[in-house]
Amino acid sequence: MLADLIDKPPQMPWRLCFDRDCLIVLRKSLHAVTPEEGCALLLGDSGPEPRVRVVWPCCNVWRPGLQGLEEQPGRGSGVPPSRQTRFALAPLEQIAAHRWARRRGLHVLGNAHSHPGGEPHPSRNDRRWAAADGVVVIDAGSGGLAGWWMERSRPRPGSDPASAAKVHPLPLVDPDGASLDSTGVSAINSHCRPLR
Secondary structure, three states: OHHHHOOOOOOOOOOEEEOHHHHHHHHHHHHOOOOOOOEEEEEEEOOOOOEEEEEEEEOEOOOOOOOOOOOOOOOOOOOOOOOOOOOOEOHHHHHHHHHHHHHOOOEEEEEEEEOOOOOOOOOHHHHHHOOOOEEEEEEOHHHOEEEEEEEOOOOOOOOOOOOOOEEEEEOEEOOOOOEEOOOOOEOOOOOOOOOO
């Protein structure tokens, strides 16, 4: 199963470190497909404080019925589901990223995606479709950037497999440990300009 390919820290990390160039690549690649949701895999060093060293941009391959889960309405009332409110990573891209990372001593830490015109919080579908525990970064453009730990405990026999994952905020920091604000800019490195 593809969820087994994600190399995840053994426990919830206390923060997520981003190499500066990775944050630039992430935001540019996610916004390149606006108004659709962009998506990417985050590769790097795992452990109590994972560090993103490579962003692996992916194609959004979502289509109705792809996930096999009952669809919920998109953002806003009555909005039909589309790539503007959904994303899915191609399984072959996930396998390729995993193999590439392994050959270089890196791990697949989790994924990132955009919420164009939305908020940087996991949606109900993000929580329902989480396949495994892992890092999720959501970029809502002018709405901000935020990191999350999605906790998908192993379902108990007889439990609903579509139940929502637990969500925990995950602070984002730069390599010096300075907190990144909602635009992805370090307060210490204020010479950096917000990405738009």
